[in-house]
Amino acid sequence: MGLFYIGDRQGDLNNIFTVPSYLRTDAGIFYKQEGFRVGVNVRNLFDVDYFESSQSRLRVFPGEPLRVVGSISWEL
Structure with missing residues (x-):
């Protein structure tokens, strides 16, 4: 599990506006036995x-929503 905190930051080079802080939580779990x-x-x-970031008041980029990724592997 991981917590990612990003504080308030300036939204452009002229410091005209501020992008708000956020706290994002990521998690992972896995099971491994022999090669599986x-x-x-x-x-x-x-x-x-x-x-996530911005370039100007007109170009503010949202962070990605909830995403779940699964994986299965087998090693010989």
Whole structure:
């Protein structure tokens, strides 16, 4: 499990506006036995709305919503 905190930051080079802070939670779990492995990773576990970055007031980029990725592998 991981917590990612990003504080308030300036939204452009002229410091005209501020992009708000956010706290995003990621998590992962896996099981491994001999050559078999299965895992599930979750990004933005609580589906928090946040802004990843910006270039200007007209170009503000939202963060990605809840995402779940699963994987299965087998090693010989």
